[in-house]
Amino acid sequence: MARILMQGCLSxxxxxxxxSLAWALTIPTQPLLQNTLQVNPxxxxxxxxxxxxxxxxxxxxxxxxxxGMPDIGYKxxxxxxxxxxxxxxxxxxxxxxxxxxxxxxTSDKTCDGSHWSGDFLNYVTMSRIDVLRKxxxxxxxxxxxxxxxxxxxxxxxxxxxxxxxxxxxxxxxRCP
Numbered sequence: 001m002a003r004i005l006m007q008g009c010l011s012x013x014x015x016x017x018x019x020s021l022a023w024a025l026t027i028p029t030q031p032l033l034q035n036t037l038q039v040n041p042x043x044x045x046x047x048x049x050x051x052x053x054x055x056x057x058x059x060x061x062x063x064x065x066x067x068g069m070p071d072i073g074y075k076x077x078x079x080x081x082x083x084x085x086x087x088x089x090x091x092x093x094x095x096x097x098x099x100x101x102x103x104x105x106t107s108d109k110t111c112d113g114s115h116w117s118g119d120f121l122n123y124v125t126m127s128r129i130d131v132l133r134k135x136x137x138x139x140x141x142x143x144x145x146x147x148x149x150x151x152x153x154x155x156x157x158x159x160x161x162x163x164x165x166x167x168x169x170x171x172x173x174r175c176p
Contacts, residue, residue, distance in 0.1 A: 053129040054154055056161055057083070058122075074123050074163075076109045082131060083122030084139055084149045090115040099148065124163055127152050 058064070060072045064079050071079065080087050090111035091100040100116060109119040129152045133139050139149040154161065 081122035083126040085118035087119035
């Protein structure tokens with residue numbers, strides 16, 4: 001293994017000293033050391049299913065936008081909240097299907113007074129396990145056809161899930 005690395009380093013040094021890199025450098029088409037190890041790669045994703053995954057994804061004590069201060073409250077101008085809803089769509093609630101249905105698109109994540117912002121719905125409803133499921137395999141599905149995503153069951157054992165907002169954010173609490 002050390003011999004292969006040494007040969008690669010020497011080849012690179014020779015190529016750089018020759019002046020013409022195009023003809024001297026051979027880029028491998030397979031992963032390095034694949035022929036010498038004779039072991040198939042194994043990927044393992046280990047994660048716990050502890051109570052920490054069943055809390056709010058967007059809490060008020062985490063620095064989400066990287067400015068060095070906790071992000072308290074909903075900040076649509078500086079943060080795109082990831083989740084089951086499209087941040088740039090407005091939704092209407094259908095009581096017949098008990099679901100939020102996309103209504104219109106928006107360029108600034110705000111909606112009129114009778115519809116819900118998708119970005120705001122992500123901020124309020126997403127748990128950490130929902131974000132993980134969405135990023136790994138698209139989310140928890142209630143049915144395959146049509147694809148209906150549902151949020152996780154949140155245990156009722158001292159998990160705090162409270163959001164506080166007022167008219168400073170928007171004139172309508174439903175449509176920031």
